[in-house]
Amino acid sequence: MNIYVLVKRTFDTEEKIVVSGGKIQEDGAEFIINPYDEYAIEEAIQVRDAQGGEVTVLTLGGEDAEKQLRTALAMGADKAVLINIEDDLEEVDQFAAAFIISEYLKDKNPDLILAGNVAIDGGSGQVGPRLAELLGINYVTTITNLEIDGTTVTIKRDVEGDTEVLETSLPLLVTAQQGLNEPRYPSLPGIMKAKKKPLEEVELDDLDIDEDDVEAKIETIEIYLPPKKEAGKVLAGDLADQVRELVELLHSEAKVI
């Protein structure tokens, strides 16, 4: 089976966000594989181990993303692709990201593509379904279980807490939800092997994409931090009095009850 996994490099979840000059400050920040993409990688490896085939991890980004690709290879992916756009494009929206990835994948005949259901930084959840539409294949989002039997695929997906059980077929794109699996940590031998696994790097020119074809449709005009919350009121005194005071405050001051 020919399996692709979309991997996005994102800020570490613990990282504090600093805005300067209208941009999120990246210097010195720790970067990780988007947590949902880790589920996607793990699932891809399990499918390959059960069905045979090859797992290719793919990132659209810059040189720095090689680190996350190597981590995915160390987990057990077979090959990596970096579509390096940092010298060509300033702004990349979800339309552009999906289009560029689709141009790379259109003649690769993937049987199964896995992505995260959302990136914890950009947070739109668009890239997976957009890509499937461009490739003309079906997609299922926020999956928590995947079973493949020939070309028949049975899936459980999370729908706001409910579980939907559905059937579809390959080729298919799925996006991972928490609960799909427990992503493995790269093993030491895995890390050693990953250094020698193939990592292909392509640029827009190699894909015959003109910069005008991928001009962003939307534009970020400002980034800012939420207003700093004033220190809250920690109540004091007898517990029964605190409870009465809290109810009174919620009713009269905050007016939420």
Next chain:
Amino acid sequence: MSKKVLVLGEAREGALRNVSYEAIAAAKTISGGGEVVSVLLGDSVKDLAGELVKFGADRVITVEHPHLKQYTSDGYGQAILAVIEQESPEAIVFGHTALGKDLSPKIASKLQIGLVSDVTSIEGEGDDAVYIRPIYSGKAFEKVKVKNGIQFITIRPNNIAPLVKDDSKTGDVTSLSVDITSLRTIIKEVVRKSSEGVDLSEAKVVIAGGRGVKSEEGFKPLQELANVLGGAVGASRGACDADYCDYSLQIGQTGKVVTPDLYIAAGISGAIQHLAGMSNSKIIVAINKDPEANIFKVADYGIVGDLFEVIPMLTEEFKKLKVNA
């Protein structure tokens, strides 16, 4: 310039979800005095159309088909694209719900347009509309403009207030017949796990429990408080991992994002990944034994104490308040 705005209404178990009305309010702003057209898709949805008009839609288009009884991206995609083709809207609004998240990128991709997802507020109107959305799990916000073409957004539930209902308002309800074919996904079964009653992502009040709740049994007093306040129960991942409750209740970076008017966190330490799911709530109350717990840093009001004492007392006080009101 005023715009014609198409809004997707969403029903759940035969009733419209609140986000449908919120989307109409958003559409009104974007329309800048233009027309707001609501769309309802399903196997039998005509009876719900009147409510959309009362909440501000100028007209309603329904598409009814047996294949639309359950949501599939193919079925709903074909239906909404047919409506878009008929109406040529200049803007489109969906809810950022499970359905909206799944469907909107497909439509945007098909139409080769931009999509601003998970909008929490709108500044300006008409062509000058600027969309505000949280990024980095709510740790920052961005203002986004659509450069050209159709303005397509999804709005996060519970953030944009619906318009005041006008029972006397009337509007056209028309139906469009669409041939829904070749669905690639077959829904076999839907297992309902979410707690009865109030939907967590739309609840005005959320009572969330963490590892401090200590057991499945320990969630009972939280449910009682939620019942009194007409709210929903949520949880930290700590509580879900410990099997005190189902993962469907998890709030946070890898769970649900909620923005209720009132969020009560009981026995939750306030890890950054938890805050990602609730820090934009209007009022946050923390109940925790540990005065140093991080949750107090984001709380508007805090009680340092044992949740098993505090929660039942709160329930009683709120009951009294309701009786007196």
